[in-house]
Amino acid sequence: QVQLVESGGGLVQVGGSLRLSCAVSGYTFSNNAMGWFRQAPGKEREIVAHISHSGSITWYADSVKGRLTISRDNGKNTGYLQMSDLKPEDTAVYYCNLPRAYRIGYYAPGDYWGQGTQVTVSS
Numbered sequence: 001q002v003q004l005v006e007s008g009g010g011l012v013q014v015g016g017s018l019r020l021s022c023a024v025s026g027y028t029f030s031n032n033a034m035g036w037f038r039q040a041p042g043k044e045r046e047i048v049a050h051i052s053h054s055g056s057i058t059w060y061a062d063s064v065k066g067r068l069t070i071s072r073d074n075g076k077n078t079g080y081l082q083m084s085d086l087k088p089e090d091t092a093v094y095y096c097n098l099p100r101a102y103r104i105g106y107y108a109p110g111d112y113w114g115q116g117t118q119v120t121v122s123s
Helices: none
Strands: 003-007 010-013 018-025 034-039 046-051 058-060 068-073 078-083 092-103 106-113 117-122
Touching: 003 092, 018 034, 018 092, 018 117, 034 068, 034 078, 034 106, 046 068, 046 078, 046 092, 046 106, 058 068, 078 092
Parallel strands: 010 117
Antiparallel strands: 003 018, 018 078, 034 046, 034 092, 046 058, 068 078, 092 106, 092 117
16 A cells, blocks of 8 residues: 655744654655645645656755755655745745656646645744
């Protein structure tokens, strides 16, 4: 059974930092890409970053470039999203995901999602 468990969210002030984690089990994590998505109240879920299976190739949405860093530790079956210089518009529930299709510059979300972790940025 595939499971994804996010952690690390919380309440932070503008300009602050958080590191989200996504622990993956029941899946050959090291052979596959992964992505982070977010969903703000009243908005559709959007992708913010994805990373190749080896970690050597990353992609970011324009809105988070230079502030969020995606990484992974295949030995721990865990992905990370380091968030810095946070803004109120980063407030959302953050989800990790395993893709149904992936290639450089393309990510199609799969059916496996975590429960999400809330990030709230206060001004």
